[in-house]
Every structure is written in structure tokens, then in C-alpha cells.
Amino acid sequence: MARWIPLWLHKLGSPPTFYRFAGALRPWMLALALLFGLIGLYGGLVLAPPDYQQGDAYRIIFIHVPSAWMSMFIYAVMGVAAFIALVWRIKLAEVVAMESAPIGAAFTFITLVTGSLWGKPMWGTWWTWDARLTSELVLLFLYLGVIGLYHAFEDRRQGARAAAFLAIIGIINVPIVHFSVNWWNTLHQGSTVNLFGPSKIAWDMLWPLLSMTLATKFYYAASLFRRVRTDLLALEGGKDWVRKIAESEART
Amino acid sequence: MSSLQTFLAMGGYAAYVWPAYAVFFAVLITDSVAPRLRRRRVLRELRARLARQSARRDRAQEARDPAHPTSSSP
Numbered sequence: 497m498a499r500w501i502p503l504w505l506h507k508l509g510s511p512p513t514f515y516r517f518a519g520a521l522r523p524w525m526l527a528l529a530l531l532f533g534l535i536g537l538y539g540g541l542v543l544a545p546p547d548y549q550q551g552d553a554y555r556i557i558f559i560h561v562p563s564a565w566m567s568m569f570i571y572a573v574m575g576v577a578a579f580i581a582l583v584w585r586i587k588l589a590e591v592v593a594m595e596s597a598p599i600g601a602a603f604t605f606i607t608l609v610t611g612s613l614w615g616k617p618m619w620g621t622w623w624t625w626d627a628r629l630t631s632e633l634v635l636l637f638l639y640l641g642v643i644g645l646y647h648a649f650e651d652r653r654q655g656a657r658a659a660a661f662l663a664i665i666g667i668i669n670v671p672i673v674h675f676s677v678n679w680w681n682t683l684h685q686g687s688t689v690n691l692f693g694p695s696k697i698a699w700d701m702l703w704p705l706l707s708m709t710l711a712t713k714f715y716y717a718a719s720l721f722r723r724v725r726t727d728l729l730a731l732e733g734g735k736d737w738v739r740k741i742a743e744s745e746a747r748t
Numbered sequence: 749m750s751s752l753q754t755f756l757a758m759g760g761y762a763a764y765v766w767p768a769y770a771v772f773f774a775v776l777i778t779d780s781v782a783p784r785l786r787r788r789r790v791l792r793e794l795r796a797r798l799a800r801q802s803a804r805r806d807r808a809q810e811a812r813d814p815a816h817p818t819s820s821s822p
Contacts, residue, residue: 553765559768598782602778613771614768722784
């Protein structure tokens with residue numbers, strides 16, 4: 497592997513470098529999120545035909561499934577970042593883990609509410625204690641636990657370490673959410689879209705779903721970058737590079 | 749029924765589809781506004797702290813050498 501790659505990664509881990517890097521990328525991430533979001537919404541709400549069984553109610557899939565994927569994806573990112581933060585004490589990894597939690601909680605909340613709104617007309621109930629729904633609710637509580645523990649300490653870095661520990665333990669729940677529909681007999685349907693092998697969904701419905709998936713991924717990047725930048729300013733308040741930013745933004 | 753009305757009716761499922769989309773956007777907009785406000789607050793507090801620090805430095809300088817106060821004080 498080229499030698500500049502580890503060096504570049506090492507540099508990127510330093511707060512001022514990452515601050516600039518994230519600031520440069522963020523507008524592009526947000527633009528891509530909006531672009532894929534608009535394309536996906538148009539495809540999903542206007543172009544895609546109604547489902548032969550569920551009619552138009554199935555259109556909730558275009559926000560429900562991407563949000564559910566994000567709820568697990570963000571948890572995995574948070575878990576890995578928390579592990580790096582605990583083992584190598586890298587400040588940036590700590591910040592990435594702690595700032596991922598509110599975004600993950602937001603997507604988990606969306607998943608639960610949209611799922612409930614979809615369940616009422618299709619299953620006849622807002623909620624049922626089925627394995628998929630319950631494990632997703634546990635995921636929300638794990639996110640809230642990480643956020644709460646982080647803020648429960650006077651010293652932010654001490655709080656981050658405690659919360660990182662919880663985040664790592666909680667990662668056990670991610671495969672449970674994913675495989676719950678195979679391991680248990682659930683009211684929730686099995687997976688429709690498969691990474692390996694054929695998906696059980698028409699192309700007209702699949703491409704808006706994938707577009708929305710990309711949109712939520714880019715949205716996460718944009719939101720994370722903004723949150724991490726703010727957190728770095730707060731954490732490194734006494735440093736020169738932050739002082740310069742504070743002074744230059746006062747003049748504008 | 750016009751095509752827009754058909755679209756908004758969502759085949760009779762409007763009461764479920766549109767609230768779902770509303771929640772999706774409301775939550776994500778909240779998620780993107782919150783850090784913007786926080787960033788503004790962090791920078792404001794930082795500037796206040798810097799101003800206090802430089803004021804304290806100026807006072808210390810004046811106490812040592814009353815004839816030549818620093819020029820940086822406003």
C-alpha cells in the first residue's frame with residue numbers, strides 16, 4: 497500500500513485537519529442527499545405503481561426501510577468508533593461515536609413511527625411485541641442510553657468513555673435486529689431486498705428505494721460532519737486554531 | 749377527481765402515508781437545525797471567554813506599568 501495513505505489518515509485524525517476536511521465535504525454530502533432524496537421521492541411517490549396487495553400504503557417503504565438500515569448502519573459506525581476511542585484514545589473517534597448517537601436515535605425513531613403508521617392499515621395494529629419491533633425498540637433505548645450516559649458526567653471525556661463502553665456492549669443487538677425475522681416467527685415480513693441473490697421487489701419500486709438509501713447515507717455524513725465540527729470547537733476551545741475561527745467568524 | 753387529488757388521496761391510505769413522510773422530514777429537519785444553533789452558542793461563549801482573558805491581561809499589564817497601558821484594550 498502506498499505510504500502516504502497511513503500518513504494521510506494520521507493527519508486526518510488531528511482535529512484542525514478534520515475540521516477543514518469535514519467543512520469542505522459537508523455541502524457536497526448535503527447536496528447529494530437532497531438530489532438522491534428528490535429523485536427517490538419522485539420515483540417512489542409518483543412513478544412507482546401501487547402494490548397489488550397493499551395498494552398505496554406500501555409507499556411508506558421508501559422512508560421506513562432506508563431509515564431502518566440507517567439505524568443499524570449508524571450503530572455499527574458508532575460501535576467501531578467507540579472501540580477505537582477506548583483502545584487508542586483517539587479524540588476524533590470519541591467525537592464521531594458520541595455525535596453519531598443522536599442521528600442514529602433520530603433514524604430509529606423514524607423507523608418505529610413509520611412502521612407503526614404502516615402496521616395499522618396492514619396488520620390492524622399500531623404495535624405488537626414481535627421480535628423485529630421489540631429489538632428495534634431496544635436499539636432506540638441503547639441510543640438514548642449512550643446519549644444519557646455521555647451527558648451524565650461532569651467531565652466530557654470521562655462520559656464519552658463510559659458511553660463508548662455501553663455502545664460496544666449494545667452492538668450485540670444489531671445482528672439480533674437484522675436476523676430477528678429469520679430466527680423468530682414474526683408478524684414483520686422477511687427481508688425484501690438482498691445484497692446477495694435476487695431481491696423480491698419489482699425494479700420500479702427498487703430503484704427509488706435504493707435512491708432513498710443513498711440519500712439517507714449522504715444525509716448522515718452531512719449531519720455527522722456538522723456535529724463533529726461543532727464538538728471539536730467546544731472540546732478544543734483553548735487552542736489557537738479554534739481561537740482564530742472564533743475571531744474570524746465574529747467579523748463576518 | 750383531478751390527478752393531484754388522486755395523488756394526495758394515496759388510494760385511501762393518505763392518513764397513514766402522509767403522516768409517515770411528515771415525521772421523516774420533521775425529525776431530520778430538527779436533527780439538522782439543532783447542531784447549527786449549538787455551533788452558534790459555542791462560538792459566542794468562546795468569544796466571551798477570549799474577551800475576558802484579554803481584559804484580564806490588560807488589567808495586569810496596567811497594574812505593572814500604569815504609564816503605558818496596552819493598546820489592545822478597546
